[in-house]
Amino acid sequence: xxxxxxxxxxxxxxxxxxxxxxxxxxxxxxxxxxxxxxxxxxxxxxxxxxxxxxxxxxxxxxxxxxxxxxxxxxxxxxxxxxxxxxxxxxxxxxxxxxxxxxxxxxxxxxxxxxxxxxxxxxxxxxxxxxxxxxxxxxxxxxxxxxxxxxxxxxxxxxxxxxxxxxxxxxxxxxxxxxxxxxxxxxxxxxxxxxxxxxxxxxxxxxxxxxxxxxxxxxxxxxxxxxxxxxxxxxxxxxxxxxxxxxxxxxxxxxxxxxxxxxxxxxxxxxxxxxxxxxxxxxxxxxxxxxxxxxxxxxxxxxxxxxxxxxxxxxxx
Amino acid sequence: xxxxxxxxxxxxxxxxxxxxxxxxxxxxxxxxxxxxxxxxxxxxxxxxxxxxxxxxxxxxxxxxxxxxxxxxxxxxxxxxxxxxxxxxxxxxxxxxxxxxxxxxxxxxxxxxxxxxxxxxxxxxxxxxxxxxxxxxxxxxxxxxxxxxxxxxxxxxxxxxxxxxxxxxxxxxxxxxxxxxxxxxxxxxxxxxxxxxxxxxxxxxxxxxxxxxxxxxxxxxxxxxxxxxxxxxxxxxxxxxxxxxxxxxxxxxxxxxxxxxxxxxxxxxxxxxxxxxxxxxxxxxxxxxxxxxxxxxxxxxxxxxxxxxxxxxxxxx
Numbered sequence: 001x002x003x004x005x006x007x008x009x010x011x012x013x014x015x016x017x018x019x020x021x022x023x024x025x026x027x028x029x030x031x032x033x034x035x036x037x038x039x040x041x042x043x044x045x046x047x048x049x050x051x052x053x054x055x056x057x058x059x060x061x062x063x064x065x066x067x068x069x070x071x072x073x074x075x076x077x078x079x080x081x082x083x084x085x086x087x088x089x090x091x092x093x094x095x096x097x098x099x100x101x102x103x104x105x106x107x108x109x110x111x112x113x114x115x116x117x118x119x120x121x122x123x124x125x126x127x128x129x130x131x132x133x134x135x136x137x138x139x140x141x142x143x144x145x146x147x148x149x150x151x152x153x154x155x156x157x158x159x160x161x162x163x164x165x166x167x168x169x170x171x172x173x174x175x176x177x178x179x180x181x182x183x184x185x186x187x188x189x190x191x192x193x194x195x196x197x198x199x200x201x202x203x204x205x206x207x208x209x210x211x212x213x214x215x216x217x218x219x220x221x222x223x224x225x226x227x228x229x230x231x232x233x234x235x236x237x238x239x240x241x242x243x244x245x246x247x248x249x250x251x252x253x254x255x256x257x258x259x260x261x262x263x264x265x266x267x268x269x270x271x272x273x274x275x276x277x278x279x280x281x282x283x284x285x286x287x288x289x290x291x292x293x294x295x296x297x298x299x300x301x302x303x304x305x306x307x308x309x310x311x312x313x314x315x316x
Numbered sequence: 317x318x319x320x321x322x323x324x325x326x327x328x329x330x331x332x333x334x335x336x337x338x339x340x341x342x343x344x345x346x347x348x349x350x351x352x353x354x355x356x357x358x359x360x361x362x363x364x365x366x367x368x369x370x371x372x373x374x375x376x377x378x379x380x381x382x383x384x385x386x387x388x389x390x391x392x393x394x395x396x397x398x399x400x401x402x403x404x405x406x407x408x409x410x411x412x413x414x415x416x417x418x419x420x421x422x423x424x425x426x427x428x429x430x431x432x433x434x435x436x437x438x439x440x441x442x443x444x445x446x447x448x449x450x451x452x453x454x455x456x457x458x459x460x461x462x463x464x465x466x467x468x469x470x471x472x473x474x475x476x477x478x479x480x481x482x483x484x485x486x487x488x489x490x491x492x493x494x495x496x497x498x499x500x501x502x503x504x505x506x507x508x509x510x511x512x513x514x515x516x517x518x519x520x521x522x523x524x525x526x527x528x529x530x531x532x533x534x535x536x537x538x539x540x541x542x543x544x545x546x547x548x549x550x551x552x553x554x555x556x557x558x559x560x561x562x563x564x565x566x567x568x569x570x571x572x573x574x575x576x577x578x579x580x581x582x583x584x585x586x587x588x589x590x591x592x593x594x595x596x597x598x599x600x601x602x603x604x605x606x607x608x609x610x611x612x613x614x615x616x617x618x619x620x621x622x623x624x625x626x627x628x629x630x631x632x
Contacts, residue, residue, distance in 0.1 A: 002447045024357070025459070025461065028462075028464070028523060028540070029359040029395070029462050029463075029540075030361060030394040030395055030523075030525060031359045031360055031391050031392065031393040031397070031459070031462050032359070032360055032361070033357050033358065033359055033395075033459055034356050034357070034358040034360070035358070035456065035557075036352055036353065037359065040357060041340070041349050041351050042348050042349065042350040042352065042402070043348070044348055044349070044350070044435070044436075044451075045348070045436060046347060046403040046436060046437060046438050046447075046449065047349040047404050047405075047438055048402075048405045048407060048438045048439075048440045048442075048447070049440075050407060050440050050441065051380070051443040053440060053441055053442060054440070075346040075347050076347065078346040079345070079346055079349075081347070085448060087362040088362075089362050089363075089405070089449075091364060091365045091445055091446040097430060102585070112595070120361060120362060121358070121362060122362050122363055122364045123364075123365045123371055124365075124366045124369060124370070124449070125366065125443075126364075126366040126369060126445055127442065127443045127445075128444065129407055129419075129440075129442055129443075129445050131362075131405040131438070131447040133362065133365070133403060133405075133449050135360075136347075140351065143341070143347070143349050145341065145342075146345050146346070147345075194376055204344070206347075208346060209346060214590045224345075248630045284474050311532070
């Protein structure tokens, strides 16, 4: 069996997971074909993960399979889109069956969990680099963009922050405690906020997923919208595990560490009150949009200096 | 200016090239948004180029800019699709302005020539790796697939073959002859057959672009369609430059060398006769589809043993 066949064997099964019938031609031709239902916009994003930059060397391949797809799908959640299909461009130093089996197992689990099918890909020999492009759809004109925040609106997040950042200290723990396990699972198995994103399409005024840290990512909304914001650090949701592990450092991680993949969004107060209570209950209000440019955080004395995190640059 | 801004500066201008108004949100948000006209299918393909595998080390960045987009767009031509937009995932060891200026210049020229706009991207620090995903559209149900070839149909190609393969011998020529320049420009500036592909959508029964060599790529059509073919080597179009440079080796290159990005297609004889003469005149009939499985080439004694070319494996 050639390397070509070996790789096909691992990834072809993921082509059968298209739930919505939109993927009318999957892997195996010059291109794949997607047919959108009438009245839907195509929403898409590309993400690259490089070993040693975005994940540690020798990171377990099954975690990487989940994580690489989850991180990409999180961009669909941030637009309020429903996932449809993805492509995988994989550079590998060599086709190692054990690595491929683990990676494709994690990828298949994520593909099942998020309802997204593989549409095509390209594998090349090279240093370990994973590029995933995800496709979703959203009702025409209702995608959540970064530019829609308006003065007076509420700033919300969809869940506790800082756990994934705390996990970096315990990646090599051979016998992690329960609290350590809790934050590690946030790092290894991020959950894109697809249901919440879709429920907020056309209702929230802007959204972004928190990949580089709350302050850094909210700043993108503020810049795109030409507004500022005032946050209250006391309202930032922190998990019990994070507080138990990190004490006074917890808030700093919640403000500035990346990799949590919760959403940060803005919404008018009356729109917030009109949301289904089941959706509203998953949102935590942490501040308000202001006409005064810049981002101010009250009650953040314990957080220490801001630590940004930049993977070199991204322009989509 | 940070590296992030540096890179944005080079690639953001390519976002303004969307000719068809389908790209309703380009780079700068979590995702891009494409709105398809009613009755069109989305057609997409991803390609990765790795330095030292798909192009020589220190290959001039302006050539690479053109080539990387042309090779990807060629897959749209092979489906009969019109280009719309593309994403660029670029890993670079460091953000070198001279390289970025050359690469983005070649990319912009190709983007103009093919009418395709950048929709988003991701840049990461890492070994030089370029992943491009191209999007096009085609009338619903009319995309050219590999699986449609039927017994008795004519096998055609859209232009001379083997030039790009011959060019590999002259990449380092400091003063190439006119014939050498002719084949070098086929290698450096491949021209995807977009107009012919679009004219053949719904008329040809199958198509593929010749990236790995005629025999190897036609074999993909034969396998997908469950048929065989008989070719006549005397009918394979060869450029004067190729024959002058390579003499008796020309046919072997035309049959087995890659990188030409002409199309190979199958079409029923009556459909061929119905084509506009301006389209038909650009096609060369080189053989016929047979019920007998396998690929046979008459008059190929001079071609020597078949040389396949496999970049490690591709599964879309």
